[in-house]
Amino acid sequence: MTFPATDCAFEGFRLTRRAPLAVLSWAGAYAVFIGLMFMLVGPHFVTVLSVITEMQAQGQTEPSPKDVERLAQAYGVIIGWAMPLGLLFSAVISTAIARSVIRPEDRKFGYLRVGKDELRVLGASLLVSLIMFAVTFAGFMIVTLATAGAMALPALWLVVVLLSLAIIGLLIWLSVRLSLVVPSTFAEGRIMLKPAFAMTGKKVFWPLLGMAIIAGILAMLVGLLGSAVAAPLSLMVGDSEQLVAMQGASVPSLLSALGPMLAVSLVVQAVLSAAQIVIMYAPFSAAYLQLKGAPRA
Amino acid sequence: MTTAFSIGQALASGFRLTRRRPLQVWAWGVVSVAPSLLIGALMLRVFGSIALADMASHEPSAAIIGQMIQFQALSGLANILQALIWVVVTAAIFRAVLFPERPAPFAGLKVGMDEVRVAVVGLAMIVGFYAAAIVIGLLAFAIGAGLWFVSEMAAVMLGLLTALVAGVAVWCVILRACLIMPASVALNDFAFVAGWRLSKGQVLRLLGLSLAIVGIVLAIELALLAIIAVVLFLVAGINVFSLAAMLENGAPPTVNWGVLIPWALAAFIPLSWLQGFLSTVTMAPYAEACRSLLAQAPQDETRVVGLG
Numbered sequence: 355m356t357f358p359a360t361d362c363a364f365e366g367f368r369l370t371r372r373a374p375l376a377v378l379s380w381a382g383a384y385a386v387f388i389g390l391m392f393m394l395v396g397p398h399f400v401t402v403l404s405v406i407t408e409m410q411a412q413g414q415t416e417p418s419p420k421d422v423e424r425l426a427q428a429y430g431v432i433i434g435w436a437m438p439l440g441l442l443f444s445a446v447i448s449t450a451i452a453r454s455v456i457r458p459e460d461r462k463f464g465y466l467r468v469g470k471d472e473l474r475v476l477g478a479s480l481l482v483s484l485i486m487f488a489v490t491f492a493g494f495m496i497v498t499l500a501t502a503g504a505m506a507l508p509a510l511w512l513v514v515v516l517l518s519l520a521i522i523g524l525l526i527w528l529s530v531r532l533s534l535v536v537p538s539t540f541a542e543g544r545i546m547l548k549p550a551f552a553m554t555g556k557k558v559f560w561p562l563l564g565m566a567i568i569a570g571i572l573a574m575l576v577g578l579l580g581s582a583v584a585a586p587l588s589l590m591v592g593d594s595e596q597l598v599a600m601q602g603a604s605v606p607s608l609l610s611a612l613g614p615m616l617a618v619s620l621v622v623q624a625v626l627s628a629a630q631i632v633i634m635y636a637p638f639s640a641a642y643l644q645l646k647g648a649p650r651a
Numbered sequence: 652m653t654t655a656f657s658i659g660q661a662l663a664s665g666f667r668l669t670r671r672r673p674l675q676v677w678a679w680g681v682v683s684v685a686p687s688l689l690i691g692a693l694m695l696r697v698f699g700s701i702a703l704a705d706m707a708s709h710e711p712s713a714a715i716i717g718q719m720i721q722f723q724a725l726s727g728l729a730n731i732l733q734a735l736i737w738v739v740v741t742a743a744i745f746r747a748v749l750f751p752e753r754p755a756p757f758a759g760l761k762v763g764m765d766e767v768r769v770a771v772v773g774l775a776m777i778v779g780f781y782a783a784a785i786v787i788g789l790l791a792f793a794i795g796a797g798l799w800f801v802s803e804m805a806a807v808m809l810g811l812l813t814a815l816v817a818g819v820a821v822w823c824v825i826l827r828a829c830l831i832m833p834a835s836v837a838l839n840d841f842a843f844v845a846g847w848r849l850s851k852g853q854v855l856r857l858l859g860l861s862l863a864i865v866g867i868v869l870a871i872e873l874a875l876l877a878i879i880a881v882v883l884f885l886v887a888g889i890n891v892f893s894l895a896a897m898l899e900n901g902a903p904p905t906v907n908w909g910v911l912i913p914w915a916l917a918a919f920i921p922l923s924w925l926q927g928f929l930s931t932v933t934m935a936p937y938a939e940a941c942r943s944l945l946a947q948a949p950q951d952e953t954r955v956v957g958l959g
Contacts, residue, residue, distance in 0.1 A: 363841075508796050508800050511792070511796040512793040515789045515793040516793075519789075567775060571770075571774045571778075572767075575770055575771070
């Protein structure tokens with residue numbers, strides 16, 4: 355069975371028209387998430403910046419063992435918070451998008467929840483990420499080995515290039531084959547790795563890839579238009595002369611002086627991220643419904 | 652049945668459209684030129700306010716850097732605007748050729764699904780072109796590096812040959828893909844497959860058409876430059892060649908704004924029309940070729956929906 359790929363590619367726009375408040379609430383969730391991350395890891399981010407500033411001031415090109423220790427500590431905290439919270443937030447947002455397409459009537463809290471569905475989607479996303487990581491890592495190792503061989507035998511450079519292209523092709527193929535894991539996991543109420551893989555076989559692969567390309571380009575266009583619309587706003591609040599005049603100022607004073615600019619950036623970033631993610635993700639849920647022969651809202 | 656389009660008919664379509672709708676063509680030119688005016692005005696505002704001594708100094712002041720940052724942000728914005736206007740104008744030209752009977756309020760300029768399709772196809776073609784260029788570069792490098800230790804001459808020659816062959820192949824692909832954009836407007840869908848099928852067996856004709864378009868545009872521009880040089884010399888006694896040499900030697904041009912601005916405004920009318928005319932002559936032939944091929948192709952083949 356196949357499906358109308360170009361029609362599904364526009365599901366994000368349809369969803370925005372159907373449930374604008376939900377999309378706005380996702381933008382709000384993004385703003386809260388970015389703000390929360392800033393509060394949790396902000397001081398450690400300042401540590402990283404100040405270590406780099408000190409190194410530059412002392413003309414150091416390599417960090418000292420003490421600097422490395424401070425950097426490692428700061429990065430450890432940043433990654434320690436950002437990884438789990440980022441994964442959970444991503445699962446919440448992608449489940450909300452899937453819910454809004456597959457169960458549009460379930461619109462409470464802008465489709466946002468933290469429950470079993472989100473945990474299942476988190477598990478499925480982790481599995482997909484692990485598979486992709488394993489393939490990328492194996493590919494990287496193979497290319498590294500071939501590159502080492504090419505250093506000794508230059509004729510192998512062609513093999514290196516062909517292998518790299520083959521691995522990129524394999525990753526694209528795998529991404530398409532696993533692209534319906536999230537909507538099917540949400541719809542079926544269990545992690546659907548193998549069935550989703552089986553669903554995206556021969557006849558569906560190319561339309562699905564085409565749909566993903568169109569959705570990606572649409573998201574790019576929205577990002578471009580959004581930044582064009584937001585640029586005058588940023589220019590109004592972000593006084594570039596003030597920014598240049600503050601060269602070398604401490605990070606806290608920079609943050610306090612550029613508060614309005616940061617606030618505008620936060621809002622713009624949150625709205626654009628939400629819009630782009632809806633345009634990118636919603637088509638896969640629509641494609642899943644079409645392939646299942648279920649009616650779409 | 653073999654299908655083909657006439658290169659002559661396709662080339663003439665831009666001129667026919669200009670004769671049929673001269674005001675529309677002018678409107679297309681006006682909107683196309685508008686961002687350039689914006690950039691020009693910005694440059695005058697930014698660079699006009701910087702003192703010559705400031706510009707000449709090795710360490711630019713914070714104020715100058717601030718102004719430069721502002722100018723770069725605004726010119727980036729103007730570039731995005733220019734790209735969007737190109738999309739809107741191109742879709743309007745395609746519609747004017749493909750559906751001449753349809754009413755076209757606001758000179759056919761609008762933002763709708765046709766424009767979205769033109770933008771998406773255009774971006775896809777740009778991304779595809781760069782991806783292909785990277786792959787070709789890598790392959791040419793790999794072949795060259797592989798042979799380098801056997802024979803340097805052979806490596807360079809084979810690397811160049813690979814790049815050449817692959818470059819020709821990419822050109823053929825671009826020519827085959829060039830009907831996807833008008834076909835998307837004609838068929839009201841993303842006609843990636845239909846547009847590709849439409850140009851099957853038409854690569855040489857499309858090559859001839861694209862070369863002829865380039866030739867015509869160059870001839871028009873050269874003729875106009877010659878006319879402008881003669882008019883300037885006869886009317887104002889300005890020798891454009893000595894003016895160019897003077898500017899090259901670094902003589903600062905003295906600008907009389909009071910005279911320049913009315914002249915620039917007067918020149919805007921014909922220049923914007925020229926821009927619209929050149930856009931029409933460049934884009935209309937592809938729409939005409941697409942229209943002709945669609946009319947000849949069997950219904951079941953042409954109405955194939957892009958990807959579904």
